[in-house]
Amino acid sequence: MEKTVATVALFSGMDRELSYSVPLELDGKVWEGSMVRVPLKAFSSVGVVVGISDVSDYDQSKYKLKKLYSLVQEEPVLSGDLIKLAYWMRDYYGCSLQAVFESMIPSVVRAGKGALEAKEVFLKKLPTAEEIEKIKKRAPKQAALCEFFAQYKEPILQSALIRLAKTTPQAVDALVAKGYLDTRNRELNRAAFEDDLSSAEIISSEPHPLNAEQQTAFDDIMGDINSGKFKTRLLYGVTGSGKTEVYMRAMKEVLDAGGSCIFLVPEIALTPQTVGRLKSRLGDCGLVVWHSGLSDGQRLDAWRALARGEARVVVGARSCVFAPLKNLKLVIVDEEHDTAYKQDKNPRYNGRDIAVFRASLCGCACLLGSATPALETLYNTNAGKYEISRIRNRIDGCKMPSVFIVDMKREKVGAMLSNILCEKLAARLERGEQSILFLNRRGYSKIFECPDCGNVKECPHCSISLTWHKRENIVKCHMCGYTETAPNACPNCGSPKAKWRGHGTQKVEDVITKMFPSARIGRMDRDAMKRRDNYRKVLGDFRAGKLDILIGTQMIAKGLDFPRVTLVGVIDADISLHMPDFRAAEKTYQLIVQVAGRAGRGDGHGEVIIQTLHPEAAPIQYAKRDDMESFLEEELANRTEYSYPPAMRLVRQIFKSRNDDKLAFYTEEWAKRAEKQFGHMCQIRGPSPAPLERSEDFYRWHIWYFCTSVKPVVAEILKLRKSLPMPGVDEILDVDPMSLM
Ligand code: ADP
Ligand code: ZN
Ligand code: ZN
Numbered sequence: 001m002e003k004t005v006a007t008v009a010l011f012s013g014m015d016r017e018l019s020y021s022v023p024l025e026l027d028g029k030v031w032e033g034s035m036v037r038v039p040l041k042a043f044s045s046v047g048v049v050v051g052i053s054d055v056s057d058y059d060q061s062k063y064k065l066k067k068l069y070s071l072v073q074e075e076p077v078l079s080g081d082l083i084k085l086a087y088w089m090r091d092y093y094g095c096s097l098q099a100v101f102e103s104m105i106p107s108v109v110r111a112g113k114g115a116l117e118a119k120e121v122f123l124k125k126l127p128t129a130e131e132i133e134k135i136k137k138r139a140p141k142q143a144a145l146c147e148f149f150a151q152y153k154e155p156i157l158q159s160a161l162i163r164l165a166k167t168t169p170q171a172v173d174a175l176v177a178k179g180y181l182d183t184r185n186r187e188l189n190r191a192a193f194e195d196d197l198s199s200a201e202i203i204s205s206e207p208h209p210l211n212a213e214q215q216t217a218f219d220d221i222m223g224d225i226n227s228g229k230f231k232t233r234l235l236y237g238v239t240g241s242g243k244t245e246v247y248m249r250a251m252k253e254v255l256d257a258g259g260s261c262i263f264l265v266p267e268i269a270l271t272p273q274t275v276g277r278l279k280s281r282l283g284d285c286g287l288v289v290w291h292s293g294l295s296d297g298q299r300l301d302a303w304r305a306l307a308r309g310e311a312r313v314v315v316g317a318r319s320c321v322f323a324p325l326k327n328l329k330l331v332i333v334d335e336e337h338d339t340a341y342k343q344d345k346n347p348r349y350n351g352r353d354i355a356v357f358r359a360s361l362c363g364c365a366c367l368l369g370s371a372t373p374a375l376e377t378l379y380n381t382n383a384g385k386y387e388i389s390r391i392r393n394r395i396d397g398c399k400m401p402s403v404f405i406v407d408m409k410r411e412k413v414g415a416m417l418s419n420i421l422c423e424k425l426a427a428r429l430e431r432g433e434q435s436i437l438f439l440n441r442r443g444y445s446k447i448f449e450c451p452d453c454g455n456v457k458e459c460p461h462c463s464i465s466l467t468w469h470k471r472e473n474i475v476k477c478h479m480c481g482y483t484e485t486a487p488n489a490c491p492n493c494g495s496p497k498a499k500w501r502g503h504g505t506q507k508v509e510d511v512i513t514k515m516f517p518s519a520r521i522g523r524m525d526r527d528a529m530k531r532r533d534n535y536r537k538v539l540g541d542f543r544a545g546k547l548d549i550l551i552g553t554q555m556i557a558k559g560l561d562f563p564r565v566t567l568v569g570v571i572d573a574d575i576s577l578h579m580p581d582f583r584a585a586e587k588t589y590q591l592i593v594q595v596a597g598r599a600g601r602g603d604g605h606g607e608v609i610i611q612t613l614h615p616e617a618a619p620i621q622y623a624k625r626d627d628m629e630s631f632l633e634e635e636l637a638n639r640t641e642y643s644y645p646p647a648m649r650l651v652r653q654i655f656k657s658r659n660d661d662k663l664a665f666y667t668e669e670w671a672k673r674a675e676k677q678f679g680h681m682c683q684i685r686g687p688s689p690a691p692l693e694r695s696e697d698f699y700r701w702h703i704w705y706f707c708t709s710v711k712p713v714v715a716e717i718l719k720l721r722k723s724l725p726m727p728g729v730d731e732i733l734d735v736d737p738m739s740l741m
Contacts, residue, residue, distance in 0.1 A: 010047035020068040033076030072112040081361035094714040095347040104322040108296040122155035141171035217389040224365040235369040237391030239597025259329030260312035266338035290316030318351030336368035342738040372590040379646035401599040401606030435567040442525040443467035446502030450490035463694040524552035568599040573612040580691040589619035651705040652737040656698040678716035682707035692741040
């Protein structure tokens with residue numbers, strides 16, 4: 001008799017596939033992607049079926065296959081494209097399949113819990129008036145139930161019934177025993193896709209008639225979708241050019257035709273407006289907002305709603321690229337350049353790149369949107385791998401803001417705000433217009449430096465200086481979180497002349513409050529936003545005009561649309577410029593353009609002030625001339641010259657240890673062997689200490705591999721890992737790294 005064999009990849013225990021025979025009673029119910037419980041040694045374990053075959057493929061005498069135990073979820077947990085994607089990620093990022101599954105399948109689904117069930121009460125037979133009279137005398141709670149059901153004949157959840165009829169579970173049981181009522185269990189849907197889950201306010205958003213540029217972009221995208229083939233397109237539109245409107249139109253078309261969509265945003269809490277617009281426009285198709293605030297129950301329900309096709313749109317941060325949607329037709333990555341798409345723990349994947357790859361597996365369209373595309377994306381566009389649609393103008397002829405560069409070398413030494421910025425702020429306050437002040441550093445001051453001995457106060461566990469948080473009077477490490485009471489003299493020589501230098505958002509708030517006592521000021525950074533609701537509150541107040549000035553870190557640079565903002569001040573444009581990172585110029589350009597894009601979105605004309613000590617730096621010069629295309633061209637040429645990405649692919653390997661001698665020894669040994677084993681496949685640079693030499697008491701070194709093809713190099717690294725044990729040294733592989741610290 002025919003028998004079926006399932007190949008199963010386990011979620012934990014053993015990182016390799018095992019084969020099991022499918023018992024007869026489960027035949028025809030176990031598919032590729034099904035989650036099953038299987039015997040493993042003396043225990044049982046859970047995993048995903050990654051392949052199904054006939055027993056004829058096996059020599060029965062050799063393989064006494066164990067039977068798998070049971071099916072954990074009715075529906076398959078992974079579709080065919082996701083299984084392929086999982087294997088690709090394993091080989092590309094050099095991680096285990098188990099690590100991929102942990103990212104792909106929410107833990108509540110992996111745990112194999114069923115849906116939540118609740119008791120539902122329904123009427124079997126209504127007692128007669130006489131009987132009710134009798135019940136009333138002896139059991140008023142039961143009588144209340146009878147009266148309730150005299151009015152309401154539908155099945156109802158017991159919990160709701162007890163509340164509405166003001167009765168007790170005992171009374172329900174009694175009437176069940178008497179044969180008037182009955183109960184059954186009903187699967188509960190916690191309706192994760194209906195309630196008010198995220199910080200989103202529903203913004204009623206009527207479709208605007210598209211302008212000519214939007215229409216062309218929309219037609220291009222619809223062409224991709226209707227081609228029924230895999231296509232990737234960059235929607236390169238300046239800030240405020242109406243990209244979101246175009247996304248929503250395309251999504252609506254897809255949904256109306258029965259397809260489904262994924263919409264990725266860098267950080268869901270920072271995009272309440274976009275989420276609100278999507279909800280109001282597409283909510284009818286079951287919109288799931290996938291965010292970290294979901295309870296396990298909500299997450300499970302949302303996930304099942306997507307897997308069953310009850311919900312066909314999902315919006316969320318990077319991990320929702322793995323949503324189990326069927327009939328996927330469109331994947332949108334908004335603000336595709338954002339580094340938040342890169343996961344900074346294992347597996348270190350980039351949500352944008354996964355989106356493109358998943359679309360290729362599904363044969364559908366992928367749309368990458370940005371006002372400041374990543375160089376990687378432009379490179380792919382130039383190479384003809386991606387198509388491009390441009391929107392060069394803002395909506396309704398709103399002009400791009402005017403940009404002024406202020407050379408801080410000409411201001412008072414150590415000044416935080418230039419004269420011109422102060423004047424323009426005052427003018428805004430007088431006219432009742434709003435301003436945004438941007439500084440990408442939280443806390444009060446950055447460096448505690450002693451003029452007598454030159455000592456700079458550093459974290460005892462990391463090689464970075466401690467930041468002063470004046471309000472709490474503590475100093476804090478922004479890497480590991482170490483805190484201590486703020487010093488008032490040099491900790492090295494005791495000199496009282498030691499001083500704080502550098503500014504953070506707390507200081508900006510203090511100074512502005514003193515300068516403009518009547519101004520209403522809000523601050524948005526990670527310290528001020530400890531609670532989730534705070535975002536909503538501050539952003540809501542700012543939009544409602546209850547605040548005049550919003551101060552913040554990069555949190556406020558992202559996609560926010562405030563029509564009344566006419567001034568944006570970038571207090572220190574040099575922070576990102578001086579990072580030891582080949583992307584420093586690119587990141588500076590993205591930041592300036594994005595922050596500047598917050599100005600002048602409404603009727604008033606916008607102005608942007610950029611303060612810098614390096615007005616000659618390329619991204620700043622090009623920003624001033626509003627000529628980002630030339631900047632990108634120049635930057636792309638630079639990268640190519642030095643074989644940096646995107647011209648070459650980069651794999652970075654970090655080695656860490658508490659013992660720096662051991663670390664240096666093994667890292668050099670590793671580099672030597674790597675050169676011998678696969679030096680012909682790539683260019684190896686290093687080893688050298690990482691820019692952040694020490695973090696949380698670990699010393700850090702790194703090696704860079706520049707190559708044209710990642711997978712073979714990763715495979716060689718994994719091979720070397722097996723043949724060179726490094727006791728006491730940890731090693732991390734980062735493919736396409738975004739952070740180079
Ligand atoms: P982007 O995503 O490119 O920054 P948005 O889609 O947020 O731009 O659009 C900016 C503003 O312009 C929004 O308030 C939006 O409602 C409005 N808008 C978009 N398209 C149109 C249009 N065709 N006509 C009028 N207003 C539009
Ligand atoms: Zn000193
Ligand atoms: Zn530290």
